[in-house]
Amino acid sequence: MRTEEQVLERIERARRRRPRVREERITLAHGAGGKASGTLIDAVFVDAFRNPELERLGDAAVVGVGDARLAFTTDSYVVSPLFFPGGNIGDLAVNGTVNDLAVSGARPQHLSAGFVLEEGFPVADLRRIVDTMAAAAAAAGVQIVTGDTKVVQRGKADGCFITTAGVGLLDRTVVLDAGAARPGDVVIVSGPIGDHGVTVMLARGDLDVESDLVSDTAPLHSLCAEILDVGGDGVRVMRDATRGGVATILNEIAGASGAAVVVDEAAVPVRAEVMGAAELLGIDPLYVACEGRLVAVVAPDRADAVLAAMTRVPSGAGAAVIGRVADDPPGLVLLRTAFGGTRIVDLLVGDPLPRIC
Amino acid sequence: MRTEEQVLERIERARRRRPRVREERITLAHGAGGKASGTLIDAVFVDAFRNPELERLGDAAVVGVGDARLAFTTDSYVVSPLFFPGGNIGDLAVNGTVNDLAVSGARPQHLSAGFVLEEGFPVADLRRIVDTMAAAAAAAGVQIVTGDTKVVQRGKADGCFITTAGVGLLDRTVVLDAGAARPGDVVIVSGPIGDHGVTVMLARGDLDVESDLVSDTAPLHSLCAEILDVGGDGVRVMRDATRGGVATILNEIAGASGAAVVVDEAAVPVRAEVMGAAELLGIDPLYVACEGRLVAVVAPDRADAVLAAMTRVPSGAGAAVIGRVADDPPGLVLLRTAFGGTRIVDLLVGDPLPRIC
Numbered sequence: 001m002r003t004e005e006q007v008l009e010r011i012e013r014a015r016r017r018r019p020r021v022r023e024e025r026i027t028l029a030h031g032a033g034g035k036a037s038g039t040l041i042d043a044v045f046v047d048a049f050r051n052p053e054l055e056r057l058g059d060a061a062v063v064g065v066g067d068a069r070l071a072f073t074t075d076s077y078v079v080s081p082l083f084f085p086g087g088n089i090g091d092l093a094v095n096g097t098v099n100d101l102a103v104s105g106a107r108p109q110h111l112s113a114g115f116v117l118e119e120g121f122p123v124a125d126l127r128r129i130v131d132t133m134a135a136a137a138a139a140a141g142v143q144i145v146t147g148d149t150k151v152v153q154r155g156k157a158d159g160c161f162i163t164t165a166g167v168g169l170l171d172r173t174v175v176l177d178a179g180a181a182r183p184g185d186v187v188i189v190s191g192p193i194g195d196h197g198v199t200v201m202l203a204r205g206d207l208d209v210e211s212d213l214v215s216d217t218a219p220l221h222s223l224c225a226e227i228l229d230v231g232g233d234g235v236r237v238m239r240d241a242t243r244g245g246v247a248t249i250l251n252e253i254a255g256a257s258g259a260a261v262v263v264d265e266a267a268v269p270v271r272a273e274v275m276g277a278a279e280l281l282g283i284d285p286l287y288v289a290c291e292g293r294l295v296a297v298v299a300p301d302r303a304d305a306v307l308a309a310m311t312r313v314p315s316g317a318g319a320a321v322i323g324r325v326a327d328d329p330p331g332l333v334l335l336r337t338a339f340g341g342t343r344i345v346d347l348l349v350g351d352p353l354p355r356i357c
Numbered sequence: 358m359r360t361e362e363q364v365l366e367r368i369e370r371a372r373r374r375r376p377r378v379r380e381e382r383i384t385l386a387h388g389a390g391g392k393a394s395g396t397l398i399d400a401v402f403v404d405a406f407r408n409p410e411l412e413r414l415g416d417a418a419v420v421g422v423g424d425a426r427l428a429f430t431t432d433s434y435v436v437s438p439l440f441f442p443g444g445n446i447g448d449l450a451v452n453g454t455v456n457d458l459a460v461s462g463a464r465p466q467h468l469s470a471g472f473v474l475e476e477g478f479p480v481a482d483l484r485r486i487v488d489t490m491a492a493a494a495a496a497a498g499v500q501i502v503t504g505d506t507k508v509v510q511r512g513k514a515d516g517c518f519i520t521t522a523g524v525g526l527l528d529r530t531v532v533l534d535a536g537a538a539r540p541g542d543v544v545i546v547s548g549p550i551g552d553h554g555v556t557v558m559l560a561r562g563d564l565d566v567e568s569d570l571v572s573d574t575a576p577l578h579s580l581c582a583e584i585l586d587v588g589g590d591g592v593r594v595m596r597d598a599t600r601g602g603v604a605t606i607l608n609e610i611a612g613a614s615g616a617a618v619v620v621d622e623a624a625v626p627v628r629a630e631v632m633g634a635a636e637l638l639g640i641d642p643l644y645v646a647c648e649g650r651l652v653a654v655v656a657p658d659r660a661d662a663v664l665a666a667m668t669r670v671p672s673g674a675g676a677a678v679i680g681r682v683a684d685d686p687p688g689l690v691l692l693r694t695a696f697g698g699t700r701i702v703d704l705l706v707g708d709p710l711p712r713i714c
Contacts, residue, residue, distance in 0.1 A: 026478040031508025044484055045470075045504055048491040053502040061502035063467045066425030066526050074469035074522055075505045078513075110420045112431035113402075114520040116473070121383040127401055134405040145410040145418035147402055148432045148520075151388025152712060156435075156515040163471040163505075165431055165522030169423050355509060 019043045027351075033243030034348030057252075058178070059239060060104040062170060071106035073097060074165035080355040082129065082159055084203035086196075086214030089162055090132035092291055092357060095219050096242065097166040098140040102224040103238040103294055105176050106168030108140060113147040113164050118157040129160060140219035142166070172228060179256035180236040185325040186303035187261060188296045190223060190310060191216070191318035192269040193246050194288030197356050198277045207280055213273050218292030223316045227296055230309040234302030240294045243357055246322075247286035247345045249295045250333045261333045263323035263345070286335075287348055289356045297325060376400045384708075390601030390646075391705030414609075415535070416596060417461040419527060428463035430454060431522035437712040439486065439516055441560035443553075443571030446519055447489035449648055449714060452576050453599065454523040455497040459581040460595040460651055462533050463525030465497060470504040470521050475514040486517060497576035499523070529585060536613035537593040542682040543660035544618060545653045547580060547667060548573065548675035549626040550603050551645035554713050555634045564637055570630050575649030580670045584653055587666040591659030597651045600714055603679075604643035604702045606652045607690045610682075618690045620680035620702070640709045643692075643702060648714060654682060 019042045029036035046055055053061040060073035077093045094111065101108040113133065117126065137144050195216040202211055220240060228235055239249040246268070254261045263286075270278075270285045278285045292315060298306045303321065310316035326334075333345040376399045386393035403412055410418040417430035434450045451468065458465040470490065474483065494501050552573040559568055577597060585592055596606045603625070611618045620643075627635075627642045635642045649672060655663045660678065667673035683691075690702040 021480050024480055026474045026476060026480060026483065026508055028476055028508050028510065031474065031506055037506065040480075040506065041504075044480070044487050045506070048484075048487045049494070049501040049504075050491075051500045051502060053500070054504070061467065061469075063502055063524070065422070065427055065466055065524055066528065068423030068425035068427075070422055070425075070427075070524070072467055072469060072524060073503050074471045074520070076471035076473050076507045076520060078473055078507045078509050080509075109422060110418065110429055112418075112429060112522045114431045114433035114471075114522075116433050116435055116518050116520075117383045117388065119383060119385055123378050123381055123383060123397075123401070126383065127405075130401050130405045134407075137406070143408045143410070144406040145408060145420055146430050147398075147406075147411070149388055149394065149397065149402070150433045150435045150518075150712075151383055151385050152435050152437075152515060153385065155512070157518075158509060158513040161473050161507075161514075161518065163431070163433060163473075163520035163522075165469045165471075165520075167420070167422055167427070167429060167524060171423065355507075357507075 028354045029351045032348060032351035033248055058104060059100040060106065069170040071101045071104040071168045071170050073100040074163060075100065076161065076163040077357060078161050078355050079200060079357050080158060081203050084200050084215055086199060087217040088129055088132050089160060090129035091136035092217050093162040093164045094133050094136035095217050095291060097164040098142060099220045099240040101166050101168035102221040103240050105172050105174055105228060106170045108142045108166055108168040108221050111137060111142050111144045111164055111166045113144055113162060115149045116157055116161040117149065117151045118159050119151055119154045121159050140221055174228060174233050174235060176235065176237050178237050178253050181253050181257040181259055181297045181325045183259055183325050183327045184300050185236055185297045186300055186321055187323040188298060188307055188319055189246060189322050190294045190316045192271050193241065193290050193293055194270060194274040194278060194285040196291040197288035197353050198274045200356050201281060201353060202277060207277060209277060211273050216290050216292040218315050220292060220294055220315055223310060223313045226309050226313050227306055231298050231302045231306040234299035236297040238294050238296045241290045243289050244348055245287040245289055246295055248347060251347050253297060254333050255331050258330045260326040260329050261323060262326050263333065263335050265335050265337045267320060267322045269318050269320050281352065283352045286345060291357065385711045386708045389705060389708035390605055415461060416457040417463065426527040428458045428461040428525045428527050430457040431520060433518065433520040434714060435518050435712050436557060436714050437515060438560050441557050441572055443556060444574040445486055445489050446517060447486035448493040449574050450519040450521045451490050451493035452574050452648060454521040455499060455576045455578055456597040458523050458525035459578040460597050462529050462531055462585060463527045465499045465523055465525040465578050468494060468499050468501045468521055468523045470501055470519060472506045473514055473518040474506065474508045475516050476508055476511045478516050497578055531585060531590050531592060533592065533594050535594050535610050538610050538614040538616055538654045538682045540616055540682050540684045541657050542593055542654045543657055543678055544680040545655060545664055545676055546603060546679050547651045547673045549628050550598065550647050550650055551627060551631040551635060551642040553648040554645035554710050555631045557713050558638060558710060559634060564634065566634060568630050573647050573649035575672050577649065577651055577672055580667060580673045583666045583670050584663055588655050588659045588663040591656035593654040595651050595653045598647045600646050601705055602644040602646055603652055605704060608704050610654060611690050612688050615687045617683040617686050618680060619683050620690065620692050622692050622694045624677060624679045626675055626677050644705055646713045
């Protein structure tokens, strides 16, 4: 029932929708991972490139090459500042691609890295970034096997942009898909949310706040393997909660599954510092990017075992059940607040946190 | 003899060399594909990432995933202007990655595309670029299966940068390597050189020259397949002559093989318009980028058949033998000029043609 058929049905739904970009010019919101991003992707990229793997809009495409089933993914990184507590653009780029492969159920193996450098960028900074990438690759058990470097004139970029792509082997039979969630499933998050986004905002110095917060950037390949080993085909979907945060992932899952996701606000792990900074910034931590956290939707009979297994892996030590999949209202994410109320958690419209990754 | 052993020896040589970047800041020359690029790549990227595939510095890495042998490659595109006669950044990005896979002996199959867009970039321009990419992908028989879009603030990029990565299946047994050329081998170029670079320079309007010249951007997968079908293991190496032009490729081949490459200037196909513009720009057409031309080094007993086969493929219609591999002087490229003299064709030091791709 799930898998092939459901995927095809979603593609058909997307085709019928045919969204349109109303703006004449690109805005920051088009890169924020929310509503505007989704429309741009559907109306421009998917519309032109049209193929089932792209239209699935997973974290990685699943492709056959020879007899092998591969996951293949890419991400561009434009984070500002380039260096922040807990990491820099280099480990962000490596971990991001490793995680897109891992949450797709693949074993991350080989990465590429394309650099766009601004004339005048300090070679010492580049070296620091590249050394961090090398360490991140080693930690994730992947190799950076191919790359490219371009340089543009001063004022035509912002120091350093990195685009990583990655391939990994899909040797498990489990099919993970955002559309596979079903009523009764349990929603688990792997740790406290929003650390990365708030850390980067604070590193910009826009808020006059002192903090010991560090980015959560980390590879999730071991955690994903553990979840799949224990959860088996009870694991419906895993997604890493990057741009747009947990709220965006849950909306994608609800939308693709045609089910409701009901989140218990009090159960969502958020550090006090993140909560405080988010309040000052006027944003909900549910929308703040993580770079080392994932959301897993798991069948009810496997949820306890999966949660227990997650907490045994360092990157899942703070894992918690945050909600359930329900029948109604289909396609929406509901938040049961600490005060007993309920509100809809929609996709972001603007971009409160530009260039967080 | 060639292949594994030679590759390992080259890696050892490169390790012993340990080049250093003397500049404290990135210059345009670091992105030009010449001497400064080579030093940056060796001293920063290869030094940090260290693995045999990266150190081989081929157009694509060759990696095993499951039972499959894949070619995997990436390139970032920052061409300015974005639109030029004969193409735009979109087909450049698709063809460039297709060609890096094809000259590695692989069948190009799946591409990724990462976009960095500048706030304010016209959506209509993006659509035009994306439509061109879709057409280029269809022409090359590949699918763009995954992607990413980031947006940076106005003034922090230059309209649109694209990074493509690609995977292809290596199902041939032939081993292509820049170090595989040997004395007596024949050097073939697939058509007139420098059209792309000169077209882009003219499109910038810096030279007050009218011209009908168009970019040579084209996919070379059919041409590469034909060369390998006919040439078999007599094909030593194929490289597409992009940044740094044919001169840079020949230097890489000479350096890696420890042999000389002797080019007959009169035999190099160059359009009169390219020759004229190159003279005005003060550069040798041998250094001007092509985006749809390759250099093939072929064993002497297969050269005639390969050349004949190339001319039957549209993208190889203008193919010509331009020189020979010789014993001496090892590692250098010599040009026999039309006037009977001989000069060394070295790697470029500066960047006469910034942002050509």
